[in-house]
Amino acid sequence: MSSQLAALNQWVEEVARLTQPEKIHWCDGSDVENQLLVDLMLSNGDLMRLNEETHPNCYLHRSHPDDVARVEHLTFVCTSEREDAGPNNHWMAPAEAHAKIDALFEGCMRGRTLYVVPYCMGPIHSPLSRCGVEITDSPYVVANMRVMTRMGADALARIEREGTFVKGLHSIGELDPDRRFIMHFPEELTIKSYGSGYGGNALLGKKCHALRIASHQARSEGWLAEHMLIVGIQNPEGETHYIAAAFPSACGKTNLAMLIPPEAYEQAGWKVWTVGDDICWMQAGEDGRLWAINPEAGFFGVAPGTSSKTNRNALDMLDHDAIFTNVAVTADNQPWWEGLMVGEPAIDWRGRPYDPANGPAAHPNSRFTVSARQCRSYSPHTEDPQGVPISAIVFGGRRASLVPLVFEARDWNHGVLVGAAMGSETTAAATGKVGIIRRDPMAMKPFCGYNFGDYWAHWLSFNREGAKLPRIFHVNWFRKDGDGKFLWPGFGDNLRVLEWMINRVKGDAGAVDTPIGLLPHHRDLNIDGLSIGHADVEQLLAIDEHAWHQEYRDIADYLDGFGGRTPELLRQECARIRGALAS
Ligand code: GTP
Ligand code: SPV
Ligand code: MN
Secondary structure (H helix, E strand, O other): OOHHHHHHHHHHHHHHHHHOOOEEEEOOOOHHHHHHHHHHHHHHOOOEEOOOOOOOOEEEEOOOOOOOOEOHHHEEEOOOOHHHHOOOOEEOOHHHHHHHHHHHHOOOOOOOEEEEEEEEEOOOOOOOOEEEEEEEOOHHHHHHHHHHOEEOHHHHHHHHHHOOOEEEEEEOOOOOHHHOEEEEEHHHOEEEEEOOOOHHHHOOHHHHHHHHHHHHHHHHHOOEEEOOEEEEEEOOOOOEEEEEEEOOOOOOHHHHHOOOOOHHHHHHOOEEEEEEOOOEEEEEOOOOOEEEEOOOOEEEEEOOOOOOOOOHHHHHOOOOOEEEEOOEEOOOOOEEOOOOOOOOOOEOOOOOEOOHHHOOOOOOOOEEEEEHHHOOOEOHHHHOOOOEEEEEEEEEOOOOOOOOOEEEOOOHHHHHHHHHOOEEEOOOOEOOOOOOEEEOHHHOOOOOOOOHHHHHHHHHOOOOOOOOOOEEEEEOOOOEOOOOOEOOOOHHHHHHHHHHHHHHHHOOOOOEEEOOEEEOOHHHOOOOOOOOOHHHHHHHOOOOHHHHHHHHHHHHHHHHOOHHHOOHHHHHHHHHHHHHHHO
16 A cells, blocks of 8 residues: 555544444445445435436435534634634634544444545646545535545545645534534644534535635645636637636525526527636636636535526536435425425425425525536536636625626726625525625635735735736626615626626726726616616616725725734725725
8 A cells, every 4th residue: 555545544543543433434436336325315314315207316405404504603723823814714723623623523423434535626637636535424425525526536546646635524423503613724734524414514625625725725835715606708709708706605606607698698609608616726827827727526506596597507407416405395396495486395494394484495505416517508628637717807795785786906906905895795605694794805704714814915916927817806796776676687697797897808898987996887788688777777887985985994994903914005905995985
């Protein structure tokens, strides 16, 4: 055995001594293995088979009702210096954190099987990819990791070649919210997660590895690990522009990544190519451009709101070989959620007969897990080892008021400020109150594995000689009118906004200069065929300077909260805009 695998074996043995499993299973990722796991879960109640005629190989998982979302208050970044984790993270000293969580792991797998899950984040032959091994006692986690990552024998072979991998230890424990922690040790490339089976808490390749650990690693190695979708927009001339977009959880990444063009656009020859829907790893190429890969291999998407009208590409990939978590089911055992627009719920997400008095039939954060290969718009370039070149970076939030439909940053440094200043209403993707506006820089508030001040400095450092950086934009699909209705139709019609961006990149579109950035003039935005009127567009593109003045006061205070770690350039940029707003 190679010394690399010897190190892995030794860690597995150590963990087994601590957790005392009945059996140890090394996952190879094969179909046979998956079938055995599915059969096991069907027999122990972890999974229920859905309607085999309408949804072959589709399963429903009902989680513990107290375990339905990420738990930010129990998520820690454990660097040796508190300042390195920053005010944006909960921090615990590494030794204390290990002791606390190891005490929970002690003997926790008695009578259970310990699964060793080798995985690769990113195309298996890409130099940008990174490997990890998750140890878990949850077959549901194994089945999900198999869809979400390149899991099994090939990953193990790469680990053997490279020697380095991220260690992730996970147990569902008692699923007790009072005995639950998600701990990260970026300096040790280690994750320990106890007491939850939910996606972002338990599928350790996703947010824990590909964002918190990877962002920390990316800073020291000179690349970026971001909470961004990657989409390719092909125009009628046949050119494809790749756009990376950061929106907070449940704010539209999956939907934008697999957008269906409005009919007139489709007829004119526009095409949309999905590369990724949640995470993007980017690096400067030799040509000075930023090149991006999607480290994931599947989608763990929000079910509610997905319909043939809003996202046909998503719906069409969900009628076979998919895992559903916490959705409702119809009388004939088909998956159902709010916004599906067909069928009716018979049983709610907790397994009770549906009663509107109990709230929504599907949990608002109910999810589907599906291989990216099942998506019709899946881009063949997703597998390119060098990634795809990024033409534009888009930041966006869920803001009922103030923030216009779209604006462009003046330059890279201004764009970094626009990202750092992002605010968004909280959603059901994390526990806690929904609809509260909070600062969520680059949509990374729950996911940045180090101090935001250092993170912004890292972003600014990409602006160097020879760099051909993407343009930076900000969007808001969620602006509401006086009656609480969305002003912008969203979904497929968001292509109209992307078209303006691409034309800006090419130098073909106009813009109006304002203190907060460059906005399209309403003639620059194609609204042909939309039911919204001129007045709505006017409102969507209006700037209330007085309210923005307040907003920027708040932004300046927020940046000050990071003390000496906030880059001076960012403060200057902020001061410049405040000055322009005041005058
Ligand atoms: P995570 O997987 O949590 O990171 O979420 P996400 O950013 O991928 O969000 P997703 O695309 O799943 O959208 C979340 C919710 O927002 C769904 O209920 C969508 O229907 C809704 N949504 C997405 N795009 C739009 C849009 O353009 N307009 C409006 N009004 N709603 C949207
Ligand atoms: C998110 O919350 O941003 C998600 C789902 O993409 S989770 O995998 O739980 O993080
Ligand atoms: Mn996400």
